[in-house]
Amino acid sequence: MDSPAPTAKPVRARRSQEQRRRDMRHVLIEATLDSLQAGGYHGASLGDILARAGVSRGAWAHYFDSKLELVAAAAEAMLQGSVAQAADIAADIGAGVPDGGAPAEERLAALLEAVWRRFYQGRHRDVLFELAVACRTDAALRARLAPVFAELLAALGGAWGHRFRPRGDAPAMDELMRLTVYMLRGMAMQEAVSGGDGGGAALRRQWARLLAGLVEPAP
Amino acid sequence: MDSPAPTAKPVRARRSQEQRRRDMRHVLIEATLDSLQAGGYHGASLGDILARAGVSRGAWAHYFDSKLELVAAAAEAMLQGSVAQAADIAADIGAGVPDGGAPAEERLAALLEAVWRRFYQGRHRDVLFELAVACRTDAALRARLAPVFAELLAALGGAWGHRFRPRGDAPAMDELMRLTVYMLRGMAMQEAVSGGDGGGAALRRQWARLLAGLVEPAP
DNA sequence: AAAAACAAACCAATCGGTCTGTTTTTGCAA
DNA sequence: TTGCAAAAACAGACCGATTGGTTTGTTTTT
Numbered sequence: 001m002d003s004p005a006p007t008a009k010p011v012r013a014r015r016s017q018e019q020r021r022r023d024m025r026h027v028l029i030e031a032t033l034d035s036l037q038a039g040g041y042h043g044a045s046l047g048d049i050l051a052r053a054g055v056s057r058g059a060w061a062h063y064f065d066s067k068l069e070l071v072a073a074a075a076e077a078m079l080q081g082s083v084a085q086a087a088d089i090a091a092d093i094g095a096g097v098p099d100g101g102a103p104a105e106e107r108l109a110a111l112l113e114a115v116w117r118r119f120y121q122g123r124h125r126d127v128l129f130e131l132a133v134a135c136r137t138d139a140a141l142r143a144r145l146a147p148v149f150a151e152l153l154a155a156l157g158g159a160w161g162h163r164f165r166p167r168g169d170a171p172a173m174d175e176l177m178r179l180t181v182y183m184l185r186g187m188a189m190q191e192a193v194s195g196g197d198g199g200g201a202a203l204r205r206q207w208a209r210l211l212a213g214l215v216e217p218a219p
Numbered sequence: 220m221d222s223p224a225p226t227a228k229p230v231r232a233r234r235s236q237e238q239r240r241r242d243m244r245h246v247l248i249e250a251t252l253d254s255l256q257a258g259g260y261h262g263a264s265l266g267d268i269l270a271r272a273g274v275s276r277g278a279w280a281h282y283f284d285s286k287l288e289l290v291a292a293a294a295e296a297m298l299q300g301s302v303a304q305a306a307d308i309a310a311d312i313g314a315g316v317p318d319g320g321a322p323a324e325e326r327l328a329a330l331l332e333a334v335w336r337r338f339y340q341g342r343h344r345d346v347l348f349e350l351a352v353a354c355r356t357d358a359a360l361r362a363r364l365a366p367v368f369a370e371l372l373a374a375l376g377g378a379w380g381h382r383f384r385p386r387g388d389a390p391a392m393d394e395l396m397r398l399t400v401y402m403l404r405g406m407a408m409q410e411a412v413s414g415g416d417g418g419g420a421a422l423r424r425q426w427a428r429l430l431a432g433l434v435e436p437a438p
Numbered sequence: 439a440a441a442a443a444c445a446a447a448c449c450a451a452t453c454g455g456t457c458t459g460t461t462t463t464t465g466c467a468a
Numbered sequence: 469t470t471g472c473a474a475a476a477a478c479a480g481a482c483c484g485a486t487t488g489g490t491t492t493g494t495t496t497t498t
Contacts, residue, residue: 017463017476024477040356042261046454056479057455063477067454116366127356132412133352136345137259146413171425177306183398189408190401193351194365203397206390210429236442236497243443265488275445276489282443286488443496452487462477468470 024063025073027053032074041134044071053145055109072144079148082119083098086155089114093160104164105212109161112180112204119156120188163218170214183207185187241283244292248271251293256304256345260353265276291363298344298367301338305374308333312379321438324431331399331423338375339407348411375400382437389433402426 015023031053035044046067050060057152064070119125132149135142157177166173187200250272254263265286269279270317283289310329327386338344351368354361376396385392 014463020463020477038356040353042353043356045452058457058459058480059478061457061478065241065455106441129352129355131445132408133348134259134261135412136348137262142412149412170311173427175422175425179402179426182422183402184405185408186401186404187397189351191402193354193361193368196237203394203401206394207398210390210433214429233497239443239497264486266486277446277491277493278444278492280489281445286490439496441496441498443494444488445494446492448491449469449489450487451489454481455485457482458480460477462475464475465473467472 014065021063024055024059028055028060028063028070029077032070033078033123033127035073036071036130037123041130044130060180068140068144071131072141075127075145076148078124079145079152082124082152083139083155085118086152086158089118090158090160090163093163094110096191103212104217105209106217107217108164108211109205109208112184112208115156115213116184116204120184125188125192129189137176151182164215165218167214167216176211176214180207180211222240230361240282243274247274247279247282247289248293248296250274251289251343252297252346255293255341255349256291260349263349287359287363290350291360294364295344295367296350297343297346298364301343301371305371305377306345308337309377309382312382322431323434323436324365324428326436327383327430327434328424328427331403331427333409334343334375335403335419335423339403344407344411346390374399383434384437386433388436392434395433399426399430 010141025086029170031049032044032154034052035049038047039048046057046060049070050057053060060070090109092114093107119128131145135145161173161177164173166176170176171179178192184204187203191197191200247268251263253271254268258264258267263274265279268289269276272279279289283292307329311333313328338347350360350364354364354368376393380392380396383392385395389395390398403423406422410416410419417422
């Protein structure tokens with residue numbers, strides 16, 4: 001029929017060992033993130049993760065020495081992906097609007113929405129909170145993730161910190177950024193726990209309006 | 220010697236059964252909160268809780284049908300205590316300052332610090348985050364705690380919502396309150412995870428200053 | 439004496455991790 | 469190219485430890 005391969009055995013593409021490694025690690029990491037989102041840190045057991053990945057225990061053991069290493073690898077993969085996305089956001093916001101084109105409020109609102117969508121919604125948000133809370137009481141996990149967390153925060157700050165400057169006697173740019181991040185984080189936790197959207201969009205819009213009165217485009 | 224009791228057996232005060240019930244529930248609930256703070260939701264095993272409480276498994280079973288009920292009872296006790304404290308804060312801030320005495324910024328800063336101290340520090344903060352995150356993936360726990368969470372938020376809002384009103388075209392009082400709560404929450408999570416204080420006090424002060432420009436004392 | 443409060447042994451289920459054995463890929467010799 | 473042994477990749481049974489929960493029996497209050 002449609003079997004050009006000489007063997008009639010179950011069709012299994014021949015993959016190089018390097019390809020296998022990449023595939024397997026990717027599948028395991030994705031399953032780990034899915035499991036963390038679905039069941040939380042305490043629900044993400046090896047059994048659940050391996051079932052989602054369709055991977056045997058032995059195969060897992062071949063790639064990771066412990067569950068901590070798998071979770072840490074998954075967290076690093078997700079957070080490092082976020083660092084790259086933060087740079088994208090900076091580029092998107094910087095471009096698209098000719099200098100002085102749109103009023104600062106619109107640019108700020110767009111920036112806020114972009115950050116919100118990519119970092120404080122969906123799986124990224126859920127896993128972020130699970131890991132952050134788990135880090136509080138798990139020193140080993142915290143040691144592994146602390147540098148990546150810090151890197152993400154710095155990248156996020158770089159996305160907009162140097163595109164605006166405080167106006168008059170407004171708080172320093174760094175302080176405004178932290179206020180913004182904390183606010184988004186608290187809002188995200190509210191929505192993660194309570195479920196649906198609780199009018200967060202309107203609130204972010206108000207915050208953009210307030211910010212617009214406090215900053216001006218950097219020269 | 221100093222044993223006025225007629226029996227030479229280990230001195231054990233005779234307590235009424237009602238007293239016993241109260242004591243035992245209190246001890247178990249306190250131990251549960253301590254365990255949640257120390258080990259997180261996934262580290263708060265029955266074994267750890269009972270060891271902290273110095274209570275046998277059988278005694279525990281006499282009072283709670285499942286671990287969920289114990290955790291829920293502990294959460295309710297803590298959150299309901301917080302609701303009462305929220306009212307105290309409202310009273311403290313309202314009194315002490317004769318009408319128009321201190322400038323709005325000082326009153327707001329004091330309010331912010333009071334709320335911060337009582338709700339976003341120490342065991343209360345840690346347990347709050349553990350439970351909130353656990354609720355996301357535990358429907359039974361969420362069903363039990365959602366009403367108490369909502370009650371706390373309302374009580375916290377009542378503490379200051381009606382003492383100020385937005386100035387000019389500032390956001391509605393309700394929106395300013397949610398912005399504030401979210402900001403404090405995000406800041407608290409930062410400190411819970413990263414450990415020490417990261418300049419949060421200065422940031423809260425800045426926020427009070429911004430708020431002062433947006434609200435005025437209600438008539 | 440009855441009931442409530444308490445203690446501790448016990449249980450099945452599940453956890454992370456290891457062990458042994460099989461299949462697939464690879465490097466090299468013929 | 470083909471043959472083939474070593475190595476890597478993979479599968480699943482197995483293990484002790486720990487989990488939440490139950491059961492049986494003793495002490496204290498009523």
